[in-house]
Amino acid sequence: MSAPSPMFALPARVLHWLMAILIVSMLFIGVGMVASVSETHDLLIRIHKPLGIAILVLAVIRIAVRLRYPPPPLPADLPALQKLAALASHWLLYILMLLMPLIGWAMLSAGGYPVMLSESLRLPPIFPVSPVAFAVLRHAHGFFALLLFLTFLAHMGAALYHGLIRRDGVLSSMAGRRLP
Amino acid sequence: MHEPSSPPTGIAWRWALIGIVVVGTAAAFGYVGGWLAPHRLTPKRIVDQLQQNGGMHPGYRRNHAKGICVAGYFDSNGGAQAYSRAQVFAAGRTPVVGRLAIPGGNPYAPDSSAPIRSMGLRFTQPNGQQWRTGMNSMPVFLVSTPQAFYEQAQSSAPDPATGKPDPAKIKAFFAAHPESAPFLAWVKTAKPSASFATESYWSLDAFVFVDASGTRHAVRWRMVPVDAGAPVDGSKSDADYLSADLTQRLAKGPQRWKLMVTLANPGDPTNDATKAWPSDRKEIDAGTLVLDQATAQDSGPCRDINYDPLVLPDGIEASDDPLLPARSAAYADSYLRRTSEEAHLPGTTAAHPKPETKS
Numbered sequence: 001m002s003a004p005s006p007m008f009a010l011p012a013r014v015l016h017w018l019m020a021i022l023i024v025s026m027l028f029i030g031v032g033m034v035a036s037v038s039e040t041h042d043l044l045i046r047i048h049k050p051l052g053i054a055i056l057v058l059a060v061i062r063i064a065v066r067l068r069y070p071p072p073p074l075p076a077d078l079p080a081l082q083k084l085a086a087l088a089s090h091w092l093l094y095i096l097m098l099l100m101p102l103i104g105w106a107m108l109s110a111g112g113y114p115v116m117l118s119e120s121l122r123l124p125p126i127f128p129v130s131p132v133a134f135a136v137l138r139h140a141h142g143f144f145a146l147l148l149f150l151t152f153l154a155h156m157g158a159a160l161y162h163g164l165i166r167r168d169g170v171l172s173s174m175a176g177r178r179l180p
Numbered sequence: 181m182h183e184p185s186s187p188p189t190g191i192a193w194r195w196a197l198i199g200i201v202v203v204g205t206a207a208a209f210g211y212v213g214g215w216l217a218p219h220r221l222t223p224k225r226i227v228d229q230l231q232q233n234g235g236m237h238p239g240y241r242r243n244h245a246k247g248i249c250v251a252g253y254f255d256s257n258g259g260a261q262a263y264s265r266a267q268v269f270a271a272g273r274t275p276v277v278g279r280l281a282i283p284g285g286n287p288y289a290p291d292s293s294a295p296i297r298s299m300g301l302r303f304t305q306p307n308g309q310q311w312r313t314g315m316n317s318m319p320v321f322l323v324s325t326p327q328a329f330y331e332q333a334q335s336s337a338p339d340p341a342t343g344k345p346d347p348a349k350i351k352a353f354f355a356a357h358p359e360s361a362p363f364l365a366w367v368k369t370a371k372p373s374a375s376f377a378t379e380s381y382w383s384l385d386a387f388v389f390v391d392a393s394g395t396r397h398a399v400r401w402r403m404v405p406v407d408a409g410a411p412v413d414g415s416k417s418d419a420d421y422l423s424a425d426l427t428q429r430l431a432k433g434p435q436r437w438k439l440m441v442t443l444a445n446p447g448d449p450t451n452d453a454t455k456a457w458p459s460d461r462k463e464i465d466a467g468t469l470v471l472d473q474a475t476a477q478d479s480g481p482c483r484d485i486n487y488d489p490l491v492l493p494d495g496i497e498a499s500d501d502p503l504l505p506a507r508s509a510a511y512a513d514s515y516l517r518r519t520s521e522e523a524h525l526p527g528t529t530a531a532h533p534k535p536e537t538k539s
């Protein structure tokens with residue numbers, strides 16, 4: 001066995017797994033609620049909005065942590081194309097986790113809806129009321145959600161590839177322990 | 181070579197595991213999102229059916245397509261304050277943007293095509309919260325579940341051969357839906373009225389008022405006209421008399437309605453809009469709705485409002501009525517279609533409203 005590979009900093013690991021659960025849940029909640037007419041629709045939408053804003057707050061913290069604690073380097077022998085793909089997909093994930101909640105908030109503002117996070121907590125609008133902007137932002141919310149889901153699938157596939165096939169310590173640097 | 185000292189064992193199984201996890205996650209997503217569950221009743225299917233029945237009219241609502249924007253205010257007398265802590269019920273004035281309409285997806289339908297009129301209202305509270313409500317001029321709804329609403333819409337789709345609904349299908353629907361009996365009894369006596377102003381508008385769905393101490397009260401509400409005179413039957417020769425009548429009345433003065441809130445007794449059904457509550461239930465006069473302006477809907481302030489019945493302020497909540505989440509979901513879908521058409525987004529038919537024949 002070689003020396004244990006350097007790990008992501010603890011705050012980075014905690015944020016990563018917490019947000020992974022929240023964001024993947026949000027994607028399922030989002031597509032589930034717009035495809036439902038039952039009580040679940042209302043319940044999911046009540047979870048969707050505050051959880052989305054929580055993700056926005058966590059994403060800001062997470063980017064600060066990312067800048068403060070640089071991640072461990074990728075294995076030196078990783079092909080350049082895979083390195084590029086890793087780098088690009090990571091930044092795409094950061095951009096989308098910021099963008100998705102901002103679009104959600106902006107689209108409700110543009111639609112003239114009060115942005116209610118609970119029965120009584122209302123966020124101020126961040127976009128002027130405009131039906132055209134609403135339509136564009138609402139479609140963007142769906143489009144970027146799909147892009148986020150596909151990026152997540154590739155990310156998860158790549159992590160498993162590192163952990164199960166290459167077994168190069170990349171997965172354990174985030175998981176905190178080694179897979180068999 | 182990278183880290184492992186020996187090549188991983190069972191390499192094929194490892195690849196298979198990765199494949200199963202990735203494909204399984206994608207499949208779960210597809211199922212939850214409805215793409216892999218084609219039989220689920222979705223907002224899209226409901227609105228597709230409404231669109232098929234009413235015809236494709238870009239930019240217009242997929243139901244209650246023909247209407248007119250109105251504006252004014254609500255003067256609360258404080259009467260409902262003991263039951264709901266919503267700001268709108270504290271004594272004082274709240275601005276209102278509303279819409280009066282007739283049901284159906286065709287914005288050019290004659291006003292006499294249905295004996296029902298509707299009123300959508302958006303109250304904007306000083307604290308920025310809103311109360312939106314859509315009410316119909318009938319005391320009971322025709323179905324109690326979204327599934328039955330969808331089947332009813334299917335049964336009244338125009339027959340491709342005649343261009344008209346097939347009476348046999350409508351009959352078959354109602355035969356299978358005894359819960360529609362109170363509505364059918366009402367509709368027998370109902371006539372298309374000559375005016376929006378003479379009608380009462382019912383919430384039909386039940387809601388929950390929450391008072392300052394957090395106690396919950398099941399309610400329904402209705403708008404009852406004040407001094408509008410008795411309803412008169414509408415003309416059969418003129419297709420657009422409702423907006424003309426409203427404009428004439430407003431030229432003489434504002435139109436008023438009392439907001440009457442009915443409190444349920446324990447055990448009254450809150451999840452069934454086909455059942456009226458007994459007439460002896462406690463009623464509160466909550467104040468007066470005053471409408472003093474009307475504008476054509478193509479350019480008026482109501483055009484881009486979605487009168488989603490689940491946009492509610494603190495102090496009003498949804499009941500367990502299954503129609504409510506279905507309405508919220510379907511109105512959002514209809515709203516996205518019509519705003520996309522207004523925005524001329526690719527894949528939509530551009531909104532090009534015909535000039536109104538009369539306003």
Ligand code: HEM
Nearest residue numbers: 026027030031034049052053055100101104105142145512
């Ligand atoms: C990480 C954050 C978020 C993710 C991943 C996410 C994901 C999604 C997804 C997948 C959909 C379904 C899209 C479709 O199928 O068209 C959706 C819809 C929606 N989202 Fe989000 N969302 C996020 C944040 C937000 C926020 C912060 C808000 C509002 C404050 C919001 C409000 C909505 C609304 C109102 C809908 C559509 C409901 C409807 O049309 O009936 N989202 N979201």
Ligand code: HEM
Nearest residue numbers: 241243244279298300314315329383384506510511514515
């Ligand atoms: C599951 C049952 C129902 C479905 C699927 C449904 C569907 C719709 C749709 C798609 C619209 C167009 C929304 C828009 O584009 O803004 C609409 C409008 C409307 N609906 Fe319903 N509806 C249902 C039940 C009801 C009930 C029970 C009431 C009455 C209490 C009602 C009253 C109205 C009114 C007043 C409007 C017009 C709002 C406006 O003027 O903008 N609907 N409905």
